[in-house]
Amino acid sequence: MSDRPSRLFHNLNAKIASIPMALTAMVVFLGGSIWTVVYSFTNSKLLPRAKWAGLDQYERLWGTERWLISIENLAIYGVLSLIFSLVIGFVLAALMDQKIRFEDTFRTIFLYPFALSFIVTGLVWQWLLNPEFGIQSVIRDLGFESFNFDPLYNADIAIYGILIAGLWQGTGLVMCLMLAGLRGIDEDIWKASRIDGIPMWKTYLLVVIPMMRPVFITTLVIITAGIVKLYDLVVAQTGGGPGIATEVPAKYVYDMMFQAQNLGQGFAASTMMLISVIIIIIPWAYLEFGGKRRG
Amino acid sequence: MTAFAKIACAGAVASFAGATWAEELEVTHWWTSGGEAAAVAEFAKAFDATGNKWVDGAIAGSGSTARPIMISRITGGDPMAATQFNHGRQAEELVEAGLMRPITEVAEAEGWANIVATPGLLDSCTLDGELYCVPVNIHSWQWLWLSNKAFEEAGVPVPTTWDEFVAAGPALEAAGKVPMALGKQPWQAMGAFKVLVLNLGGPELYTKVFGDKDTDAAAGPEMAAVWKAADDMRKLAVGSNVQEWNQATSMVINGQAGGQIMGDWAQGEFQVAGQVAGTDYTCLPGLGAQTYLSTAGDAIYFPLLRDEGKSAAQLELASVLFSPEAQLAFNTKKGSLPVRNDLDLSTANDCMRKGLEILAEGNIVPDTDQLISPDTNTQLQDLMIQFISDMNMTPDAAQARFVEIIGDAD
Numbered sequence: 001m002s003d004r005p006s007r008l009f010h011n012l013n014a015k016i017a018s019i020p021m022a023l024t025a026m027v028v029f030l031g032g033s034i035w036t037v038v039y040s041f042t043n044s045k046l047l048p049r050a051k052w053a054g055l056d057q058y059e060r061l062w063g064t065e066r067w068l069i070s071i072e073n074l075a076i077y078g079v080l081s082l083i084f085s086l087v088i089g090f091v092l093a094a095l096m097d098q099k100i101r102f103e104d105t106f107r108t109i110f111l112y113p114f115a116l117s118f119i120v121t122g123l124v125w126q127w128l129l130n131p132e133f134g135i136q137s138v139i140r141d142l143g144f145e146s147f148n149f150d151p152l153y154n155a156d157i158a159i160y161g162i163l164i165a166g167l168w169q170g171t172g173l174v175m176c177l178m179l180a181g182l183r184g185i186d187e188d189i190w191k192a193s194r195i196d197g198i199p200m201w202k203t204y205l206l207v208v209i210p211m212m213r214p215v216f217i218t219t220l221v222i223i224t225a226g227i228v229k230l231y232d233l234v235v236a237q238t239g240g241g242p243g244i245a246t247e248v249p250a251k252y253v254y255d256m257m258f259q260a261q262n263l264g265q266g267f268a269a270s271t272m273m274l275i276s277v278i279i280i281i282i283p284w285a286y287l288e289f290g291g292k293r294r295g
Numbered sequence: 296m297t298a299f300a301k302i303a304c305a306g307a308v309a310s311f312a313g314a315t316w317a318e319e320l321e322v323t324h325w326w327t328s329g330g331e332a333a334a335v336a337e338f339a340k341a342f343d344a345t346g347n348k349w350v351d352g353a354i355a356g357s358g359s360t361a362r363p364i365m366i367s368r369i370t371g372g373d374p375m376a377a378t379q380f381n382h383g384r385q386a387e388e389l390v391e392a393g394l395m396r397p398i399t400e401v402a403e404a405e406g407w408a409n410i411v412a413t414p415g416l417l418d419s420c421t422l423d424g425e426l427y428c429v430p431v432n433i434h435s436w437q438w439l440w441l442s443n444k445a446f447e448e449a450g451v452p453v454p455t456t457w458d459e460f461v462a463a464g465p466a467l468e469a470a471g472k473v474p475m476a477l478g479k480q481p482w483q484a485m486g487a488f489k490v491l492v493l494n495l496g497g498p499e500l501y502t503k504v505f506g507d508k509d510t511d512a513a514a515g516p517e518m519a520a521v522w523k524a525a526d527d528m529r530k531l532a533v534g535s536n537v538q539e540w541n542q543a544t545s546m547v548i549n550g551q552a553g554g555q556i557m558g559d560w561a562q563g564e565f566q567v568a569g570q571v572a573g574t575d576y577t578c579l580p581g582l583g584a585q586t587y588l589s590t591a592g593d594a595i596y597f598p599l600l601r602d603e604g605k606s607a608a609q610l611e612l613a614s615v616l617f618s619p620e621a622q623l624a625f626n627t628k629k630g631s632l633p634v635r636n637d638l639d640l641s642t643a644n645d646c647m648r649k650g651l652e653i654l655a656e657g658n659i660v661p662d663t664d665q666l667i668s669p670d671t672n673t674q675l676q677d678l679m680i681q682f683i684s685d686m687n688m689t690p691d692a693a694q695a696r697f698v699e700i701i702g703d704a705d
Contacts, residue, residue, distance in 0.1 A: 046388035066677050243684030258363030260673035
């Protein structure tokens with residue numbers, strides 16, 4: 001009994017190997033976040049300075065129309081892109097799962113946009129949605145003179161123009177994840193439901209989707225992470241315009257920190273982004289991991 | 296190994312001894328449009344002639360894209376040898392933090408103070424008695440560029456004042472033109488607005504609002520008249536769907552648009568397109584009303600370097616940038632005014648001469664870059680781009696927000 005190694009040295013190699021990553025996580029992620037939050041209470045301009053300003057930065061932040069519009073845009077984009085990419089992705093995957101011909105070809109076509117960066121996607125859709133030489137002009141050339149489709153030039157609907165590009169880029173990946181999930185469903189389930197005479201849509205909705213819970217959660221995390229960091233698509237497509245109609249929080253942070261040379265304000269905005277992510281993640285992580293340990 | 300070490304030592308000794316040792320200096324800037332690139336090549340040529348080498352670090356996409364990259368390189372410990380900023384408050388904190396090196400010795404040895412076009416140029420480069428940057432040109436925003444072709448086709452005479460230009464709007468529209476070209480980037484909207492403040496509101500209002508941050512003046516009736524003019528401007532600019540300033544300028548060049556309010560750097564684009572001032576295009580400095588110009592401009596700053604050879608070469612570069620030959624070649628290509636008062640400007644064209652006359656009369660004010668911080672400037676840009684593109688925002692509402700921003704300005 002006495003020569004049994006202590007718990008600390010158990011699996012020593014693995015522990016040593018994970019030290020660099022653990023340090024990176026502690027210093028870079030956690031340390032960096034704490035530093036940012038602390039300096040958001042200062043009036044740092046171009047360089048960080050520890051001159052305390054209390055809640056001034058936050059007061060200014062919530063009094064700035066551009067920030068409020070950014071939040072609103074992110075909410076619209078986030079909710080709609082979550083719903084649409086899950087629904088469209090799942091429907092496409094279900095259609096693919098019907099043992100159709102040329103499945104590989106379709107899969108490649110649908111996944112292809114994902115291989116493009118957001119910058120390229122944004123530029124392509126900026127051109128497509130340009131009224132002078134994009135979709136609108138093509139359809140007008142076909143004879144429909146009064147056809148009007150210029151979302152990026154109308155402040156009220158510009159954010160939907162960005163949503164279209166985002167969905168075009170991201171849905172293929174969701175479809176692939178869903179397809180992988182569907183392939184993981186045991187063939188016997190389908191046989192059983194067919195014997196019981198349950199219609200196919202009902203089997204999908206009530207049997208298959210609940211069984212695919214892990215796949216849905218993975219997909220959800222991937223989509224949500226993409227939503228919060230939405231930045232490059234906006235920069236490439238509209239630059240935040242027309243006016244400030246398509247501004248997003250990440251762009252506010254960048255512009256404040258580097259263009260306005262106002263680090264304090266940028267830190268305050270990024271702290272708000274961090275808090276909103278935490279509010280979403282903690283209850284989810286609690287449900288997902290906390291529950292299991294007890295059960 | 297030892298042979299190599301000896302050569303290396305010999306090299307080190309030679310450079311410490313101050314012998315002319317070719318140094319490569321990286322210079323970052325955002326001079327990337329056709330006219331600008333041609334101008335900066337003149338600087339490179341002049342510097343290469345000293346035996347050193349100019350390594351061009353052009354960053355595309357206007358100053359607002361380039362400045363963050365430059366600042367993060369300097370603060371992140373990877374400084375370039377020299378970099379462009381607009382002189383004013385953009386590099387203020389970098390200088391205060393000791394990240395820039397002074398070049399006072401060159402300026403004193405060559406007597407810059409006696410030959411500089413206006414003393415304000417060196418003042419805005421100076422902190423605590425030390426000079427930190429070389430002003431390389433004088434730029435002014437207050438120019439209305441007009442396309443003679445567009446007005447001819449619309450059947451109206453080329454305007455000579457802002458009011459005539461506004462009045463010509465419907466005729467231009469009827470001829471299928473966009474009356475005023477305006478790029479959709481925020482800085483362009485803000486630039487056009489400050490031109491309206493100075494040239495319609497007058498230099499006193501301009502100084503009170505941007506210089507003294509006087510909220511009473513910002514809320515007053517004179518300022519309301521300026522906002523009314525800004526309202527006219529946004530109506531004239533409907534249909535101008537371009538982003539970059541030089542795309543907007545090319546709308547004026549090929550006669551698609553009647554005019555554009557843009558700084559004198561637009562002149563370089565007209566030159567590259569082979570157009571002649573007076574016959575193909577017309578320039579109205581100060582909008583033809585109050586002929587005042589603001590003296591902004593570009594300056595080259597020198598980050599503090601550890602390498603002694605490079606530090607010495609930085610001084611050489613400073614001297615080259617201010618030399619008469621380089622000044623003349625650079626500014627003729629760029630369309631800006633030189634910073635020296637002892638140059639023969641017989642090669643200058645019509646528009647440049649008009650600018651020089653205004654300068655000689657002393658009708659100048661400092662640019663907003665020197666008066667307000669980048670933070671305030673960004674807030675004003677946001678306000679302006681919102682006002683320009685959101686027709687539902689009334690001039691009164693915009694003015695109220697303007698007063699708030701001026702009140703908070705530092």
